[in-house]
Amino acid sequence: MNDKKTTHFGFQQVPVEEKAERVAEVFHSVAAKYDVMNDLMSAGVHRLWKRFTIEASGVRVGHKVLDIAGGTGDLSYQFAKLVGANGQVVLADINASMLGVGRDRLTDRGIAGNINFAQCDAQFLPFPDNTFDCITIAFGLRNVTDKDLALRSMQRVLKPGGRLLVLEFSKPQSEILSKIYDTYSFKVLPFMGKLVTNDAESYRYLAESIRMHPDQQTLKEMMDNAGFVRTEFHNMTGGIVALHKGIKP
């Protein structure tokens, strides 16, 4: 009998300790063209989803913000401008390639002084308790091996009254949209991935991982269980993406 614990990697089951490595391979492969692909795949709408996240963050001058799975730094750029010279933004990503791209991009755009970079795992955040006013994780939670552990870790490093924002693909609210979205994800996405990054497999994984991610209500309950209060979610673009919000009591 095989007692080895497994978890999903897209539609496959892989040993728990392997998932992080497999996810890392995907992001190493797409890092250089991640932004181009995001714009192509979402027709630029991902910028609007991120814009809504900024609006929901309530971040002001002097705040401390942690942008987990911050990747190429879209959110960190906005946060660094919002918190000003007296605030602090930490762009964190488990993947060195993504973090490298993000750091170069932010430096090129003149963001310095109030931003730090950390390569770390969302499940074991290397920060003291009650550190941040706001934590965001955009399109990252579905790649985390143990999501409950990651949510508890985020709850720990948030200040009481601080808020967590989880921006993630979710379940479309209409059947028709769901069908169109399925066709697009499994047929068009890998094809575009092949064209732009010469890597159809990574984009197939992205589409599969979206389907395996908990739906709106389940994620809300997971946040409740991790100790967040006043949890709620906002569907965007018909539920293709949802923004979950929770406050640390």
Next chain:
Amino acid sequence: MGNTLTIAALASAEKMINAALRYDPATRIGLARLEGKIIALHITTPGIHLFAMPMDDELRLMGNWDGDVDTRISGSLLALAQLGQKEVHNLKDTGVTVVGDLSLLADMQRLVKNLDIDWEEMLSQFTGDIIGHQTAQLIRAKFGWAKERAKSARRLTSEFLTEELKTLPGKPELEDFYRQVDDLRLAVDRATARVEQLIAERKPTMRIEF
């Protein structure tokens, strides 16, 4: 879906405003001084809620803001537009209500009033200096002509109503009428004072002797 569309519309509006502001350095400096302040704008007709936040030397427009607000302004589109144009010291009867930091409203009002976008410089970016300048001259000349026509149309309408139709009194007539009213008021005041003096003179003076 509606939310995404609203965000898209505001993002486009923001882009346009900031592109125009690039050609008005004074306003940009003014905006930078207000960095981080949040203004909630509620346009009652049509019903629109939006939030404005100066960030760096640009203006950020948002459909949602889930945080503290410094100033809340509410009023119809017309009332708010008028507020942006006039120097108002008292909001009574303007149709606009303000809650929160009033000085922020005054600062924003000053910025809107002093907005001076260098259209010529903006044009030159696309057409080069010579064509840009010539086009700007042409626009200024046409704009000046239109302004002049609007002014003379106003004058002609007023003349038609006062001289031809005789439905309204002319300005000199009106001023003469006001002067007569003033004279009458002064004459009545003098007469009242005189009557009071006469009454006082006719009253016997009371003397108290010990």
